[in-house]
Amino acid sequence: MPRQQTPGGVERCRARSTAAALTSLTALAAMSLVAGPAEAVAPGAGPCALTRTSAHHSLGLDTWNGDYPKPVRSLDAVMVFLSFPDAVPATTPQELTADYFPATSEFFERASYGKFRLVPHPQERWIRMPKPSGAYRIKRDWAPGDRAAYLRDAVAAADREVDFSRYDIVYFVADPDAPGVDSDATKVVNFDRPLRADGSDLRRIVTVFEKHPPDRNVLAHETGHVFDLPDLYHRPTDGKGDWDTYVGDWDVMGSQFGLAPDLFAWHKWKLGWLGPDQVDCVQGGTSLHTLQPLGQAAPRGAVGGTRLAVVRTGPNSAVAIEARGSAGNDEDTCAEGVLVYKVRNEAASGRGPIEVMDGHPDSEACWDRSVYPPLADAPLEVGEAYTVPGEPVRIEVADRTPSGAYTVKITT
Known part of the structure; x- marks a missing residue:
């Protein structure tokens, strides 16, 4: 079937419906006066792990801030x-x-x-x-x-x-x-x-x-x-407008009202909940990755499969790819699929350290429930591909296994 290239870089095999309403709900800020010492994290962070900077609640994760x-x-x-x-x-x-x-x-x-x-x-x-x-x-x-x-x-x-x-x-x-x-x-x-x-x-x-x-x-x-996690919402300078343009519903640090509030896999990696064997570092060429949905519980005694793929795009930036489904903290999610987002280690809390890429920029979803409908349907579905704006990174969702995992092809 011929593919249609959209302005945001997504390629699709079928049209999607569009809803026409916006909801703006505010999240809550944290005040900080602290910059703390480093403590080494477990070995195996790898070349895709951004370094921790002096930015408040930096999402660098090569070391842990021992004040937290x-x-x-x-x-x-x-x-x-x-x-x-x-x-x-x-x-x-x-x-x-x-x-x-x-x-x-x-x-x-x-x-x-x-x-x-x-x-x-x-x-x-x-x-x-x-x-x-x-x-x-x-x-x-x-x-x-x-x-x-x-x-x-x-x-x-x-x-x-x-x-x-x-x-x-x-x-x-x-x-x-x-x-x-x-x-x-x-x-x-x-x-x-x-x-x-x-x-x-x-x-x-x-x-x-x-x-x-x-x-x-x-x-x-x-x-x-x-636990040293940043605010992911955007606070308008005049206090008016949408607060949820950076990540929408996709992490509780963006909005406590989100439909899919589970913490991003990057956050789980930083906090020590994902080990190096659950993070794929993509370093060039084309590779296949099987991503387990973030909210899917691991079998008892098992590691739980790969939860995150990362492409390092610069000294202070990376593209992260994870799967989201209607399980665990995400049981009320508006959409399932493969979520793509950018991470910046020099962006302070509230300044956009994470930005979700909209896999369907010409549509929105769950306008009656979502904190930011334009991003409610951001994940890519099977058969869709996306080129990250400004980066030589292409993600294609090739298949979904009977267990619910997604097979993803990443080209850099």
Whole structure:
């Protein structure tokens, strides 16, 4: 069948339908004041692994930033509930705990293929802050002085009942119904100099100001920052327009509302959840690769097959190819197929470190559910091929096996 070349580089064997509506949903930002030391990662990163740079939450993965806990074991997280003298909480700590757990732990258990376990330790009662909620002037772009006062008071109030030395992660959850609490202010605060409590350094705290019930997967997004993952959304300079133009639905670090929120395979490689035997480094010529869908669980005791193919395109850039299907964290995905994206190690959090390539640039999908319909149908299907704009990289989806894996031909 003759192929039709489209402006975005995709070749198709059949026409696709087009939906005509856009949805714009915002994700949440992290504040950072930290650049940390390096720790060597496991051998085998290979020539396709970008080096870690000074960019905030750099996606280089040749070394690990030792200021962040690496989620390759069980990590303990304390959840502290903060009330204010100007409001009587309408919910209980137990109700708020159920907003986030076990869902957040289950998200990471699936994403890590069982290699990481997030263990929550919710406190059983409210801890009262010394000032009314309005005194801290809580908002998204929080003044540093107000934010520091809030955190200083929260640590002092909680320290009477919480032994911070026992925990790897700290969540401060504010009374969602207090009049001065702004749900748009949820974020991770990193410190240039750690706070000290119970003889331990607190390098970052997740400050939660969500409504009850909260945004879906919001705590998974914020916890991703605790593991040195960047924001993947685009924040318009004037605060207007689409936030999701970089990655759409395809990673929780882009949007907690995404239909396919599993972490990109590149992120899983960085976090240590994918080993070198699950990453194919493509170094020229034409090669075939069998890619297991990212959300498909590995058989018990098995590695789980290749999950990522990478073409290094420069000292600071790479093209990544992975398969996505309706399994695991991606069970509500709008489309299945082979997803292609660019990675830049010098792009800071919120500055486009990952950009999904639109395999079908003249169509969109799931306009009633997607955070960004133009990218909802980005994956390539069997029989389709795509040439990455600006790069000598061509991806062709040749077949799909009975187990659901995709056979992909890559030419560089």
